Amino acid sequence: MPSEVDAYLSQNSSVFEEQLCELLRIPSVSADSRHKGDIRAAAQWVAGQFRNLGMSPEICETAGHPIVYAEHCQAPGAPTVLVYGHYDVQPPDPLDLWETPPFEPTRRNGNLYARGATDDKGQMFTHVKSAEAWLKTVGKLPVNLKFLIEGEEEVGSAHLDDFIATNREKLKADVCVISDTSQFGPGLPAITYGLRGISYFELKLQGPDRDLHSGVFGGAAVNPAGALVKMLAALVDGDGRVQVPGFYDDVLPLTERERKEFAALPYDEAEFKKSIGVAELNGEKGFTNIERRWARPTCDINGLTSGYQGEGAKTVLPAKASAKFSFRLVPNQEPDKLKTALEAMLKKLCPVGIQMELISYHGAPGVVVPLESPYVAAAVEAVAHGFGRKPVFIREGGSIPVVSTFHELLGVDTLLLGWGLNDDNTHSPNEKFCLADFHRGIKASAALWEQLGKLKK
Ligand code: BES
Ligand code: ZN
Secondary structure (H helix, E strand, O other): OHHHHHHHHHHOOHHHHHHHHHHHOOOOOOHHHHHHHHOOOHHHHHHHHHHHHOOEEEOOOOOOOOEEEEEOHHHHHHEEEEEEEOOEEEEOOOOHHHHOOOOOOEEEEEEEEEOOOHHHHHHHHHHHHHHHHHHHHHHOOOOOEEEEEEEOOOOOOOOHHHHHHHHHHHOOHHHEOOOOOOOEEOOOEEEEEEEEEEEEEEEEEEEOOEEEEEHHHHOEEHHHHHHHHHHHHOOEEEOOOOOOEEEEOOOOOOOOOHHHHOOOOOOOOHHHHHHHHHOOOOOOOOOOOHHHHHHEEEEEEEEEEEEEOOOOOOOOOEEEEEEEEEEOOOOOOOOHHHHHHHHHHHHHHHOOEEEEHHHEEEEOEEEOOOOOOOOHHHHHHHHHHHHHOOEEEEEEEOOOOOHHHHHHHHHHOOEEEOOOOOOOOOOOOOEEHHHHHHHHHHHHHHHHHHHHHOOOO
């Protein structure tokens, strides 16, 4: 890498951190309509970054939150790289568990604490700063770069597919790059080649037309909270197998080779248990912890509501009960097919006297991206340059809906280059990003443009 690029990165490291803090101060929570203005402010802030690089960013309106698009395509003959990231974040709740407030970024022990620090503001920003380093020193980029930064990833990217479908030509690229995943462990960078998909639902049950005295009416009508827990309990059996009919029909089994590769990774189960605060692990019978999280489908309850939640006791037979729950899917399982089977199953389980409604929020299929490509080889070199060590190849359990869309609509594969760590507390209180990894990520990204630039088209 040109020495002036490296020098720019070291000279500006604290400026980059300060700028990231500015973005982290904007509470761009996509799930919560009260933050609509903050979402827009974050989009504008991101657009401002591209403007400073001499690009002409667009804030593209959608039926939901806006998408920021910017490009710098002045490297004829070199590959075109589409960088995706998201400026929206998960809700910060529960607020009282944060050591410092979620939208007041704070440095502690070499980490930057804030909602969105890793997921995905900090990681996304590494690619903006690496482009800046090239443009402010060499004056040009070794590749053609297109940036697509959305504001609805954390709520299922509902309007992104439409945007991509109507802007195919504009978004045309040879390879996509996303940093929204994790390293395998501290000091052990990874390239992720598989992600799980997702199907997210809410089940609403209605019993009596109002909350009732449980002494006067208890026993006379079905309690919707009781019905709800029974219905939910039927979704997974004691061996951790999902009970929706046909659920496993399309599941691609793990290959023996993958099982061996996963087992060969430096993983300490005792350490893992400690890291999540449990005495024992539990999950689908017949699979290891890594297999269960990366390559097996699951069902989790994400939220439960019914009855009295206030202080002390209240003897009430609640009128309503509801639950949010989701399935993580593996490649080849179809989110839509699952919905049909699930609805039929729940209708059968729903007791008389209870009305049920099943709402489907979002769905995305699981993905596996090919590793035999010159782009992956280039990424290996770039990650090694940034992190001082070659990456291992892993799958992960989270979902990034756009990866399958890029493949289907643009015909391109994605390089998933994650700078985060499993203990970064994404979606939890006290989310953090290791500042050294932030800077290593920027360095790896700067090297990536150079490595990809060598692959003439
Ligand atoms: N960054 C995550 C995805 C991720 C997490 C990938 C961990 C690999 C490892 C992303 O922002 C995310 O949380 N996605 C949602 C998608 C959903 C709302 C459609 C998820 O996985 O819950
Ligand atoms: Zn994310």
